[in-house]
Amino acid sequence: MVSVSMTVNGKAVTKDVEPRTLLVDFLRQHLSLTGTHVGCDTSQCGACVVHIDGKSVKACTALAMQCDGVEVTTIEGLANGGDLHPMQAAFREHHALQCGFCTPGMIMSAVDLLENNADPSEKEIREWLEGNICRCTGYHNIVKAIKACAQDMRG
Amino acid sequence: MAENGIGAPVRRKEDKRFITGAGRYTDDINRHGQAYAYFVRSPFPHATLNGIDKAVAEAAPGVLAVITGDDVAEAGWGGLICGWMVHNKDGSEMKAGSHPVLAQGKVRYVGDHVACVVAETYAQAKDAAELVEVDYGPLVACTSTADADKDGQPQVHDDVPNNTVYNWELGDQAAIDEAIASAAHVTKVDLINNRVVPNAMEPRAACGEYDPAQDSFTLYTTSQNPHVARLVMSAFIQIAPEHKLRVIAPDVGGGFGSKIYIYSEECICLMAAKKIGRPVKWTGDRSEAFLSDAHGRDHVTHAELAMDADGNFTALKVHTKANMGGYLSLFASCVPTYLYATLLAGQYRTPQIYCAVDAVFTNTVPVDAYRGAGRPEATYLLETIIDQAADELGRDPADLRRQNFIKPEQFPYDTPVALTYDTGDFHAVLDKALEVSDYSGFAARRAASEAKGKLRGVGFSCYIEACGIAPSAVVGSLGAGVGLWESAKIRFSHTGMCQVLTGAHSHGQGHETVFAQLIAEKLGVPIENVEVIHGDTEKTPVGMGTYGSRSLAVGGQAISNAADKIIEKGKKIAAHLLEASEADIEFKDGNFTVAGTDKSKALGEVIFEAYVPHNIPQGLVEPGMEEGAFYDPANFTYPSGTYICEVEVDPDTGVVTIDRLVAVDDFGVIVNPMIVEGQVHGGLAQGIGQALTENCVYDSAGQLLSASYMDYCMPKADDLPNFEVATTKTVCTHNALGVKGCGEAGAIGSPPAVMNAVADAIGTRISMPATAEKVWRALQANKTSQAAE
Numbered sequence: 001m002v003s004v005s006m007t008v009n010g011k012a013v014t015k016d017v018e019p020r021t022l023l024v025d026f027l028r029q030h031l032s033l034t035g036t037h038v039g040c041d042t043s044q045c046g047a048c049v050v051h052i053d054g055k056s057v058k059a060c061t062a063l064a065m066q067c068d069g070v071e072v073t074t075i076e077g078l079a080n081g082g083d084l085h086p087m088q089a090a091f092r093e094h095h096a097l098q099c100g101f102c103t104p105g106m107i108m109s110a111v112d113l114l115e116n117n118a119d120p121s122e123k124e125i126r127e128w129l130e131g132n133i134c135r136c137t138g139y140h141n142i143v144k145a146i147k148a149c150a151q152d153m154r155g
Numbered sequence: 156m157a158e159n160g161i162g163a164p165v166r167r168k169e170d171k172r173f174i175t176g177a178g179r180y181t182d183d184i185n186r187h188g189q190a191y192a193y194f195v196r197s198p199f200p201h202a203t204l205n206g207i208d209k210a211v212a213e214a215a216p217g218v219l220a221v222i223t224g225d226d227v228a229e230a231g232w233g234g235l236i237c238g239w240m241v242h243n244k245d246g247s248e249m250k251a252g253s254h255p256v257l258a259q260g261k262v263r264y265v266g267d268h269v270a271c272v273v274a275e276t277y278a279q280a281k282d283a284a285e286l287v288e289v290d291y292g293p294l295v296a297c298t299s300t301a302d303a304d305k306d307g308q309p310q311v312h313d314d315v316p317n318n319t320v321y322n323w324e325l326g327d328q329a330a331i332d333e334a335i336a337s338a339a340h341v342t343k344v345d346l347i348n349n350r351v352v353p354n355a356m357e358p359r360a361a362c363g364e365y366d367p368a369q370d371s372f373t374l375y376t377t378s379q380n381p382h383v384a385r386l387v388m389s390a391f392i393q394i395a396p397e398h399k400l401r402v403i404a405p406d407v408g409g410g411f412g413s414k415i416y417i418y419s420e421e422c423i424c425l426m427a428a429k430k431i432g433r434p435v436k437w438t439g440d441r442s443e444a445f446l447s448d449a450h451g452r453d454h455v456t457h458a459e460l461a462m463d464a465d466g467n468f469t470a471l472k473v474h475t476k477a478n479m480g481g482y483l484s485l486f487a488s489c490v491p492t493y494l495y496a497t498l499l500a501g502q503y504r505t506p507q508i509y510c511a512v513d514a515v516f517t518n519t520v521p522v523d524a525y526r527g528a529g530r531p532e533a534t535y536l537l538e539t540i541i542d543q544a545a546d547e548l549g550r551d552p553a554d555l556r557r558q559n560f561i562k563p564e565q566f567p568y569d570t571p572v573a574l575t576y577d578t579g580d581f582h583a584v585l586d587k588a589l590e591v592s593d594y595s596g597f598a599a600r601r602a603a604s605e606a607k608g609k610l611r612g613v614g615f616s617c618y619i620e621a622c623g624i625a626p627s628a629v630v631g632s633l634g635a636g637v638g639l640w641e642s643a644k645i646r647f648s649h650t651g652m653c654q655v656l657t658g659a660h661s662h663g664q665g666h667e668t669v670f671a672q673l674i675a676e677k678l679g680v681p682i683e684n685v686e687v688i689h690g691d692t693e694k695t696p697v698g699m700g701t702y703g704s705r706s707l708a709v710g711g712q713a714i715s716n717a718a719d720k721i722i723e724k725g726k727k728i729a730a731h732l733l734e735a736s737e738a739d740i741e742f743k744d745g746n747f748t749v750a751g752t753d754k755s756k757a758l759g760e761v762i763f764e765a766y767v768p769h770n771i772p773q774g775l776v777e778p779g780m781e782e783g784a785f786y787d788p789a790n791f792t793y794p795s796g797t798y799i800c801e802v803e804v805d806p807d808t809g810v811v812t813i814d815r816l817v818a819v820d821d822f823g824v825i826v827n828p829m830i831v832e833g834q835v836h837g838g839l840a841q842g843i844g845q846a847l848t849e850n851c852v853y854d855s856a857g858q859l860l861s862a863s864y865m866d867y868c869m870p871k872a873d874d875l876p877n878f879e880v881a882t883t884k885t886v887c888t889h890n891a892l893g894v895k896g897c898g899e900a901g902a903i904g905s906p907p908a909v910m911n912a913v914a915d916a917i918g919t920r921i922s923m924p925a926t927a928e929k930v931w932r933a934l935q936a937n938k939t940s941q942a943a944e
Binding site: 100 | 166172841870878
């Protein structure tokens with residue numbers, strides 16, 4: 001067992017974990033933050049995307065002990081109290097989710113896209129989403145939501 | 156229209172929890188004292204199972220139990236079942252083979268369930284699974300759909316000669332042969348409908364629990380139909396009597412058919428829970444999903460379409476071999492028969508149709524219904540052969556289709572393949588699709604593509620599907636083991652809050668919103684005061700679940716009927732309160748009014764009176780306000796549509812780019828257009844995936860080569876275009892809501908539209924998926940043959 005400390009959604013946490021524990025399992029099993037999902041075992045589906053120090057990372061591809069000392073934001077920590085993050089609101093407004101399983105990863109990934117590119121073209125959005133698979137929506141409304149959110153956030 | 160009622164694009168009630176990470180899927184549920192299961196799966200496609208030594212695994216750290224087929228046999232359990240009897244041409248029954256919950260004596264595909272290790276942690280269970288020593292006797296595998304029933308092939312089940320589950324037919328073969336022999340023109344095609352994997356993003360999972368005090372079980376599972384799961388587990392597998400087995404399907408992350416069926420893993424979690432006296436959870440990983448979720452499609456077909464000298468279709472003859480995989484899954488037998496051959500009339504007046512289907516076992520994952528189930532296969536065949544016929548006759552593909560359409564005035568229309576289409580207007584749908592896609596501008600766009608060295612093609616697909624599964628008497632006469640009605644209950648509280656309990660199950664379809672809209676429309680209750688409850692056999696009335704685009708057309712109509720009973724009862728109470736005759740009470744927008752007066756009582760007041768009946772005379776009505784309904788439809792519903800796809804192909808690389816995909820559908824009355832568009836988008840993506848990227852590949856030895864997202868190409872955002880979606884409307888005539896269903900349309904209509912466009916662009920018909928390599932090779936072959944000429 002190794003001791004791992006990090007800040008998750010603004011709270012400091014310390015847990016003893018097996019060295020092989022993945023960040024996603026640390027979040028889901030040890031912290032009961034089950035909004036971060038696991039949809040594959042080859043780091044392709046992106047259902048597990050969280051932010052580590054502000055950048056989107058697939059939580060199935062990092063060991064918890066690699067993340068010692070970092071700040072993690074999960075889907076549970078994205079809203080500001082009762083106020084949804086604009087990306088969350090845009091996903092609802094534009095029906096960018098159906099079963100909801102890929103949604104947390106999609107939203108976390110999309111938020112990072114807009115951090116890097118405040119005004120992405122449709123092509124840039126579609127290319128950015130290379131690492132996130134959705135089986136329900138055909139991506140049409142996800143792209144629409146991200147575009148609309150970018151516009152709203154630019155004001 | 157009531158506020159947020161039928162027709163309003165209401166934003167979804169369920170979204171709040173999903174966008175904040177508060178959804179509650181099966182693997183999110185952790186029960187006190189829970190242990191973890193991991194399955195030992197066969198690495199061989201076909202082998203005798205000579206023995207299992209579990210001693211080393213049992214002694215491994217944290218291991219609580221190792222369960223094998225012997226434990227299942229000892230418990231006296233039955234096997235997994237196929238719930239649909241199909242008969243052979245000679246009237247004899249199909250041969251279903253055995254389907255043990257854990258393998259007995261033999262394994263029949265890579266991934267077949269051999270043993271289950273239960274341990275304190277998932278990692279310990281997975282580690283110990285490696286220590287289970289299984290003595291396999293490898294056998295040669297049978298993998299080819301086309302060849303499985305030929306002499307000399309390995310036998311998958313000893314009691315199923317020539318791997319043939321059934322030889323089934325529909326129609327009069329002699330009459331068809333005569334019609335073909337006398338035809339002016341006959342178009343022939345040989346087609347493969349490629350095997351695909353449903354790939355709901357949430358892998359299957361289950362958590363079993365046993366309560367010794369009550370001698371009862373609870374199962375949390377990723378199911379599209381928890382009551383069906385309970386029925387099968389109870390009546391057939393005999394895990395426990397139905398009242399001692401509670402099945403809960405909480406939030407489920409997509410299904411597409413693959414979560415209809417009852418699988419070994421969830422059964423074994425229940426056995427393990429009882430054995431160790433603790434809850435046991437299993438969560439599949441993606442590789443396990445590829446190896447054990449029921450796959451879809453996998454047909455090999457030869458078909459002939461006969462026409463007269465004017466291009467009128469006179470006969471269609473079809474012979475299909477359908478791969479069932481290693482075992483017969485729950486509804487596998489009906490997919491290539493009653494959900495396939497019955498759709499071969501499509502939108503056309505073809506007077507004679509004959510279809511023969513041979514279903515075969517192979518050493519591959521079982522195949523069952525996947526989004527569309529039989530109807531995509533029928534549509535792909537029909538829309539390909541018609542396109543080919545148009546090519547051969549030098550006819551415009553839209554015109555040839557239009558000429559043969561069933562005409563609007565011919566409804567209701569009896570097809571030669573056992574269905575009666577109640578309504579439709581195929582001409583109107585085609586016209587709209589031509590307009591939206593700017594078909595008249597295609598020639599100019601093709602010229603523009605050619606000018607930049609690209610090839611452009613356009614493809615059509617005009618589909619019809621039978622949805623709203625299904626009239627119980629009809630499916631019963633065809634071999635179904637169950638009735639396919641749906642149930643609903645509407646329960647008001649003292650304060651007028653409304654619970655809707657439904658036997659349907661939402662795994663992305665948005666029932667919590669759409670069913671609340673029905674209540675808003677029928678009863679004038681604000682949707683925020685409506686809670687839709689589903690997915691728990693202990694809470695909801697017995698229901699048949701969600702598949703076959705049935706939730707609204709069957710389940711929604713049950714809700715609507717229950718609402719009518721609420722109104723009926725409310726009228727009696729209102730009449731008393733308003734001192735009027737019941738016959739004079741009208742109900743509208745949530746108010747009971749005496750006709751022609753301004754005297755009225757709100758629904759809320761009437762409900763309160765029903766619960767506090769201080770002033771209700773004895774015998775007028777029972778107290779309370781709760782009504783239920785079971786609805787069995789009179790017919791299938793028949794959504795139809797025309798899809799037009801334009802592709803651009805880069806001849807240097809073979810890469811196919813979809814320039815536009817127009818989907819015009821007739822879904823009848825639409826309750827929430829936003830949700831309907833979303834359903835179409837998702838279906839289109841899955842259909843395009845099958846046409847361009849997805850392929851489930853076994854090598855000749857029986858190993859699954861495409862068992863991860865590294866190898867199985869799921870469509871990504873940059874593989875797909877923006878879709879252009881529109882609707883026309885003819886109202887379903889046999890349900891009061893007038894609805895038809897929309898869940899599968901996109902996946903049914905799109906593959907032939909895409910493939911016909913590819914064929915138009917490159918001048919050759921190739922098989923799905925039209926990968927860059929396959930397209931490039933076809934173009935090189937064309938060049939070679941042109942050079943030879």
